[in-house]
Amino acid sequence: MSLFAYLLRYSRGPFLLAIAAGIVSGGTGAAFIAMVNLALAADAAPSQRLIWGYVALCLATLVTKFVSQSMLYRLSQGAVYHLRRRLIDGILDAPLRTVERTGTAQLYSALADDVVVIADALPGLPGICSGAAFVLVAIAYLVIVSPAVALATGATVVVGVLLYLLVSASGLGALKAARREQDALFGHFRSVTEGLKELKLNRERRAALIDGELTATASAYRRHSVFGLSVYEGATGGGQAVFFAFIGLLLFAFPAWFALSDQTLTSCVLILLFAVSSLQGVLVWFPALGRASVALGKIKERLAELDAGLGGPGAGRAPAVPNSRVPAAVGRAGNVFAGWRSIAFRGVSHVYPGPKGEQFVLGPLDFEFRRGEILFVVGANGSGKTTLAKVLTSLYEPESGAIQVDGTQVTAANREDYRNLFSAVFSDFHLFDSLLGLPAGEQAAKAQRYLERLQLDHKVRVDGDRFSTTALSLGQRKRLALLVTYLEDRPFCLFDEWAADQDPVFKDFFYRELLPELRDRDKAVVVISHDDRYFDAADRLVRLDYGQIREEEVPRGQSVAGRSGVESGC
Structure with missing residues (x-):
């Protein structure tokens, strides 16, 4: 038996x-x-x-x-x-x-x-x-x-x-x-x-x-x-x-x-x-x-x-890419990619199977993401924007090609370090009721300041490492998720339609104040957005169309508002 x-x-x-x-x-x-x-x-x-x-x-x-x-x-x-x-x-x-x-x-x-x-x-x-x-x-x-x-x-x-x-x-x-x-x-x-x-x-x-x-x-x-x-x-x-x-x-x-x-x-x-x-x-x-x-x-x-998936594409092995190198030593802060400056796609493609056997193919893509800049990713629904975000964060592994960090290839051996470069709020995000894994004490005091800035302090407080409530509107829950990304303080921030459920005040705060401050703190910022009136807030703008990417000129019809001094630490 x-x-x-x-x-x-x-x-x-x-x-x-x-x-x-x-x-x-x-x-x-x-x-x-x-x-x-x-x-x-x-x-x-x-x-x-x-x-x-x-x-x-x-x-x-x-x-x-x-x-x-x-x-x-x-x-x-x-x-x-x-x-x-x-x-x-x-x-x-x-x-x-x-x-x-x-x-x-x-x-x-x-x-x-x-x-x-x-x-x-x-x-x-x-x-x-x-x-x-x-x-x-x-x-x-x-x-x-x-x-x-x-x-x-x-x-x-x-x-x-x-x-x-x-x-x-x-x-x-x-x-x-x-x-x-x-x-x-x-x-x-x-x-x-x-x-x-x-x-x-x-x-x-x-x-x-x-x-x-x-x-x-x-x-x-x-x-x-x-x-x-x-x-x-x-x-x-x-x-x-x-x-x-x-x-x-x-x-x-x-x-x-x-x-x-x-x-x-x-x-x-x-x-x-x-x-x-x-x-x-x-x-x-x-x-x-x-x-x-x-x-x-x-x-x-x-x-x-689940185990069969571990033997899938990209698991436990890496596609051969010329001139890729293995990091010699773990960087400071315990991450082999500490101090990175750019993330590059080299022939990256990913196949997304549909429910009836049809396939959506992202790529092959050759593209570079850089620290200290704001990149907007735009395109029609179903063009592959969220799939791109998941490939970028290595939640989806490419079927072909490779991702390189300053020339170092992302493999199964260093993928965990690579993923830990990112803070992300996806469109289908999950909000935990505590600051899981984040140090208490100083973080709690910092969280309280951010709650006030995000106008959530009248509804939410931080008790120890837990939120007093997460029973909020969708827009407020997204603001609370944004607060968590502040406290994570990762070098790469990704926002998938974050502003879609925000009122005009917080949309303006997000695009005109938060994003520039993150860039000024030497963070790489990728924003998936349909808000064309804010496209001028980007340093670069790319459009996805049926899995292919092309760079477009950033509109400069509006000026980016000045800084307000929000302490962001995404």
């Missing part, structure tokens, strides 16, 4: 110890039967040895069961953390394109549900081992009581197990189908939460999503789940029925076939009744283990998808 194999790899020692404790617990439980038979068969009062043996079995059963269960509970929580951490690390390590292709709903389903399903099933493993040990010890004791009954019991166990596996196979298939529907269901849940306003305003759209797509997916998920779990229950009942039929055969047919005394017959039936009860405790966990096996398979599938 893949779940056993995973636990052996994850925590071999504790897992084997827990299983061993479960087996001992089952064996001591089965030994009670022998104790009971010895006590009943004794003509006189039970001996001291028998009494102390009974007490010892009670203590051994109690201790081993406690050890087994407590270790498995602890192991299950560790396994949950380990699986979630592997998924999170896989998401962060994989190329952005791979994560986008895998899908947010699928990854969230694995993180939120699959690991919980596995954790819920793990405590059943000691019970399974304990029950299996109980049955084996019971059969071993039957060999002493009646070899013929023991042999018949062993054959019955084999028949019951085979019947169970045969029936439950279709149940496992149904659970896999239910798990596939769950990914789609999580996608619908995301549509409900993220599209809440649109759904409230449009009854037809709401009905199409809820009564159509979501209901159909939820019904399919419920149908497969009910069928799969019911099959498992039926398999459990079938296994029990086999044993009850064997007990009936033992009661009514065996005395005619074999010379069994009443005491022997009674002992055999008592042993089998205990064994059936223990077997029921084993089988009841199999539906949970079946779901856990499906969940673990789905997690492995997600991890394989």
